[in-house]
Amino acid sequence: MSNPTAVFETSHGTFKAEIFEDKMPKTAGNFIQLAEDGFYDGLHFHRVIKGFMCQFGCPHSKDPSSPRAGTGGPPHGTIEDEHPEDAKFSNEPGTLSMANTGRPNSGGSQFFINTVHNTYLDWFSPGPSKHPVFGKVSEGMDVVQKIETTPTARGDRPEPPVQMVRVTIER
Secondary structure, eight states: OOOOEEEEEETTEEEEEEEOTTTOHHHHHHHHHHHHTTTTTTOBOOEEETTTEEEEOOGGGGSTTOTTTTSOOOTTOOBOOOOOTTOOOOOOTTEEEEOOOSSTTOBSSOEEEESSOOGGGOTTSSSSOOOOEEEEEEEOHHHHHHHHTSOEEGGGEESSOOBEEEEEEEO
16 A cells, blocks of 8 residues: 655645555544545644744634634544554654644644654654654655745744645545
8 A cells, every 4th residue: 555645735835745644544544634624725834943843734823813823723633642663753854743732642633844853852752742753745845945934923923924725635
């Protein structure tokens, strides 16, 4: 079985990512379902930090200036943490990683794209932050880097806003 590809059409261009459905079925399946339901369409990146990551997936980010952007999750609630021994993917540049509140089983719809190697965020490394990787950019890393270098306003919000026009899944 080959893994699906997510196509991210943004206001800054398009990039693609392999989604590790074979190794991360819960996390990847959650993301795929949300994408196929149109959940991500029209949202905005709500947090961008150059030399770190680009975060996305909050339902309150439809309005990029909402004070609630970055605080919400999917309509169906959170998902169980997934840490399979055969899927020790590190938070390296271009990987998609599940965001959470820092508490167990608190991931949902928000994820981030690592723009540098953030090993301290690996679920299998020491420390409190545990963020499982469930995909990796396969085309268009230059678009991700363009998003990463967007000027930001208070709270690391891109200014001007960066919209996710559409996320589609190719099988």
